Amino acid sequence: MNYFVGIDIGSTAIKAALVNEERQLVGLHVADSGSLFHKNAKTALQTLLERYSLQREQVRYLIATGYGRKLFKEADDSISEITANAIGAHEAGKAYGGVRTIINIGGQDSKAIQIDDQGTVINFAMNDKCAAGTGRFLDVAAANLDIDLEALGEYHFNGRAAPLSINSTCTVFAESEIIGLLANGHGKEEIVAGIHYSIAKRTLRLAKRVGIEDRVYFDGGPALNKGLVAALQDELQRELVVPAHPQTTTAFGAAILACNEWLADQAIGEQVT
Ligand code: ADP
Numbered sequence: 001m002n003y004f005v006g007i008d009i010g011s012t013a014i015k016a017a018l019v020n021e022e023r024q025l026v027g028l029h030v031a032d033s034g035s036l037f038h039k040n041a042k043t044a045l046q047t048l049l050e051r052y053s054l055q056r057e058q059v060r061y062l063i064a065t066g067y068g069r070k071l072f073k074e075a076d077d078s079i080s081e082i083t084a085n086a087i088g089a090h091e092a093g094k095a096y097g098g099v100r101t102i103i104n105i106g107g108q109d110s111k112a113i114q115i116d117d118q119g120t121v122i123n124f125a126m127n128d129k130c131a132a133g134t135g136r137f138l139d140v141a142a143a144n145l146d147i148d149l150e151a152l153g154e155y156h157f158n159g160r161a162a163p164l165s166i167n168s169t170c171t172v173f174a175e176s177e178i179i180g181l182l183a184n185g186h187g188k189e190e191i192v193a194g195i196h197y198s199i200a201k202r203t204l205r206l207a208k209r210v211g212i213e214d215r216v217y218f219d220g221g222p223a224l225n226k227g228l229v230a231a232l233q234d235e236l237q238r239e240l241v242v243p244a245h246p247q248t249t250t251a252f253g254a255a256i257l258a259c260n261e262w263l264a265d266q267a268i269g270e271q272v273t
Contacts, residue, residue, distance in 0.1 A: 006257070009068030060262045101115075103240075104250070112210045201235055
């Protein structure tokens with residue numbers, strides 16, 4: 001069997017996806033990006049291959065994507081994260097009846113992408129200038145509130161009062177605002193819900209720039225946070241498609257493309273001989 005890998009070297013996390021020749025997902029691995037992108041990406045790839053007892057030679061084609069993709073010299077090719085995300089969401093979205101709008105919130109940016117029924121990007125909008133509205137905002141808020149990142153979702157649903165409004169448009173000012181709210185005796189639950197709504201409102205504005213078409217696929221690490229999903233559903237006034245592994249959609253898309261490119265090369269080779 002031939003295998004293909006997509007590796008998404010993000011600002012915060014490295015995601016690796018392994019697919020087989022039938023474009024079926026075989027395995028996934030997520031690791032911290034850290035400061036040594038190249039070294040950590042190599043280790044992530046090795047870990048994934050070891051888990052499935054595969055040799056590097058069995059991976060016929062490897063495509064890198066994401067923020068640090070140019071640093072990963074072992075890749076056969078690289079691709080923008082917008083294209084990889086579109087391919088991954090299109091493929092994974094088939095199980096939900098197809099998706100046309102993608103909202104991705106990453107560690108340091110957020111994007112809205114509109115795709116056609118073949119998964120080709122029609123239009124996209126990106127916020128990479130400001131950490132508010134990204135995973136970084138959630139990481140900082142969780143640290144300020146002394147809550148595990150994974151627990152934010154639970155806090156969201158356990159408030160006894162309405163979500164508080166977080167007005168700061170900058171992560172640094174939001175930190176002081178959160179500390180101020182705690183000092184005034186507000187519950188962590190209402191603050192967490194307020195943070196989720198603040199991100200959701202920003203994301204809605206971004207998504208409106210590309211136009212929102214049914215169905216909306218939500219991915220990126222923060223899509224693991226059920227509280228944020230609920231807030232975004234409220235703001236968008238529609239149900240979101242959240243896949244089983246939202247953080248790895250872009251890596252999956254790069255792996256699918258790696259498989260497609262290799263199969264296309266094989267077909268050309270057969271025609272020539
Ligand atoms: P990037 O591609 O920019 O590295 P990711 O899509 O990997 O970003 O998302 C990273 C973000 O995902 C982190 O900053 C964090 O806020 C969020 N995240 C990661 N794991 C979890 C989790 N288990 N629960 C909630 N949020 C998470």
